[in-house]
Amino acid sequence: MRYQVPRGTQDILPKDISKWHKLEDMIRQFCYVYNYDEIRTPIFEHTNVFKRGNDSSDMVNKEMYTFQLENSATSLTLRPEGTAGVARAFVEHKMFGNADLPVKMYYVGPQCRHERPQKGRMRIFHQFGVEVIGAKSPMLDVETIALGWSFVSALGLKDMKVLINTLGDDESRAAYRAALKEHFKNDIDTMCADCKRRYEQNPLRILDCKVDHDKDIMKTAPKMEDYLNDASKQYFKEVLEGLDALGIPYEVDDRLVRGLDYYTHTVFEVVSVNKEMGAQSTVFAGGRYDGLVEYFGGPEGMSGIGWAMGLERLIIACEAEGITLDEEDGLDAYVLCLADSVHKEVLAITTELRANGYRTDTDYLGRSFKAQFKTVDRKHARCAILIGDSEVANGTVNIKDVKTQQQYTVPMEELIPTMDRIFGNVGCGEINEEE
Ligand code: ATP
Ligand code: MG
Numbered sequence: 268m269r270y271q272v273p274r275g276t277q278d279i280l281p282k283d284i285s286k287w288h289k290l291e292d293m294i295r296q297f298c299y300v301y302n303y304d305e306i307r308t309p310i311f312e313h314t315n316v317f318k319r320g321n322d323s324s325d326m327v328n329k330e331m332y333t334f335q336l337e338n339s340a341t342s343l344t345l346r347p348e349g350t351a352g353v354a355r356a357f358v359e360h361k362m363f364g365n366a367d368l369p370v371k372m373y374y375v376g377p378q379c380r381h382e383r384p385q386k387g388r389m390r391i392f393h394q395f396g397v398e399v400i401g402a403k404s405p406m407l408d409v410e411t412i413a414l415g416w417s418f419v420s421a422l423g424l425k426d427m428k429v430l431i432n433t434l435g436d437d438e439s440r441a442a443y444r445a446a447l448k449e450h451f452k453n454d455i456d457t458m459c460a461d462c463k464r465r466y467e468q469n470p471l472r473i474l475d476c477k478v479d480h481d482k483d484i485m486k487t488a489p490k491m492e493d494y495l496n497d498a499s500k501q502y503f504k505e506v507l508e509g510l511d512a513l514g515i516p517y518e519v520d521d522r523l524v525r526g527l528d529y530y531t532h533t534v535f536e537v538v539s540v541n542k543e544m545g546a547q548s549t550v551f552a553g554g555r556y557d558g559l560v561e562y563f564g565g566p567e568g569m570s571g572i573g574w575a576m577g578l579e580r581l582i583i584a585c586e587a588e589g590i591t592l593d594e595e596d597g598l599d600a601y602v603l604c605l606a607d608s609v610h611k612e613v614l615a616i617t618t619e620l621r622a623n624g625y626r627t628d629t630d631y632l633g634r635s636f637k638a639q640f641k642t643v644d645r646k647h648a649r650c651a652i653l654i655g656d657s658e659v660a661n662g663t664v665n666i667k668d669v670k671t672q673q674q675y676t677v678p679m680e681e682l683i684p685t686m687d688r689i690f691g692n693v694g695c696g697e698i699n700e701e702e
Contacts (some may be wrong), residue, residue, distance in 0.1 A: 274384055275598050276389065277389065285593050285595055289594060291582040297414060301410070302371060303399075304371065308349070308353060309372070315342075316352060318331070335344075345379035346378055349376075350396070350559070353374065353398045354560055354563055357401075357565065360558055361561065363565050365401070369400055372399075372400070374396050375578075380392075387579065388547050392578070394577060396575035397574060401560075401569050403557075409512075411553070411574060419581070422588065422592075424584055429516065429536075431507070431510075431534070432535070433492075434530055434534055435491065443471070447489060450487075459479055462478070529556040530556055532557075533554055534555075536552040537552065549666070551581075598647065599648070599686075600625050600648060600651075601646060601651050601652070602628070603653045604632075605653060606656045609659050614683065649670070650690070666686070668689060
């Protein structure tokens with residue numbers, strides 16, 4: 268029998284983890300300075316958190332991992348996205364009552380969608396997302412985009428482009444929806460099954476169709492901007508002015524409708540135009556949503572804005588631009604055990620170094636001196652600490668600075684002060700007087 272990860276999932280191995288840590292550290296740092304706090308919601312929710320009304324999105328209709336345990340009437344779904352759970356939590360914990368609205372949140376974690384796996388498209392993938400709920404201001408649309416944009420810029424990504432559009436308010440969207448229905452009325456029978464469903468549920472989504480994309484009837488479809496009322500036009504204008512003010516380059520894409528049904532006003536996708544990216548080029552995407560808070564039983568009129576970034580895709584975009592995220596730190600110290608009789612002392616010294624903040628490891632296999640020294644090289648240790656019978660008998664330790672090749676033999680209790688002197692105080696050890 269073979270055991271393998273399920274299709275579309277992957278192990279993130281220790282050798283690759285440093286890039287994830289780097290991304291996660293940067294995410295926390297950026298959200299900290301933007302004053303967004305982390306929220307962690309469950310990895311599964313009641314199915315109706317995601318499946319709402321007659322949602323027409325592929326994600327809800329085809330991609331959800333929904334299950335019901337034996338003897339249970341409860342239908343649960345592994346979360347396919349972050350926004351719904353965050354909006355549910357916002358209502359459940361009455362965050363709408365906060366003295367300082369909006370509530371600005373971010374999340375990082377896995378999402379599950381049953382899709383056809385390909386490069387940049389997984390069945391379990393990770394998203395970093397932000398949600399700002401409880402205020403409607405074009406400045407917030409701009410702020411969230413700016414957060415994501417400055418994050419990808421700080422990583423060094425250059426081949427990025429913001430595509431942005433507006434879906435207008437309810438009134439504008441209703442007028443546009445009617446115009447689209449009229450437009451596709453005679454051709455809908457010739458279009459794909461998904462489009463037929465979208466025609467009934469949410470005709471805007473027809474514009475997002477990957478199957479019928481090239482048909483003439485698509486190209487001649489009416490444009491959203493012709494159906495926007497003044498308030499919606501003004502809102503969008505202020506968003507674009509805000510992006511201009513921050514020097515964030517964008518392209519208005521009047522075909523951009525986005526996959527989820529709850530969007531109103533601003534929608535956007537930030538894509539990599541690098542040729543190595545392949546078909547999955549959207550790194551982060553989102554928009555403004557009204558009605559979601561109300562749907563979960565919160566007060567009316569609490570608007571939100573957010574986006575989600577696929578971290579696997581972000582890594583692919585970095586690789587495409589030759590940006591390396593790995594930064595394997597070497598060890599500070601490797602303790603060589605030179606005799607079977609000194610295991611206890613080796614353990615004590617290793618522990619003491621660690622307690623003082625030195626990243627330390629040792630040999631557990633009773634290997635030869637030569638083999639242990641090879642590990643010192645392989646682990647890029649700054650120093651080797653040699654402990655054998657004579658060191659223990661004399662109460663000393665032997666420190667070898669790998670770079671300078673200098674050796675220091677010092678009394679056991681002088682180990683940490685000496686390390687601090689040679690390598691600079693890195694841990695919580697006492698500061699030493701100058702030599
Ligand atoms: P797509 O059109 O690529 O299917 P989507 O509209 O379904 O994307 P969102 O739900 O908006 O995507 O998710 C936001 C981001 O999460 C995407 O831009 C992408 O970076 C990432 N993402 C979405 N689905 C996947 C997946 N199956 N595998 C890896 N990353 C994904
Ligand atoms: Mg999708």
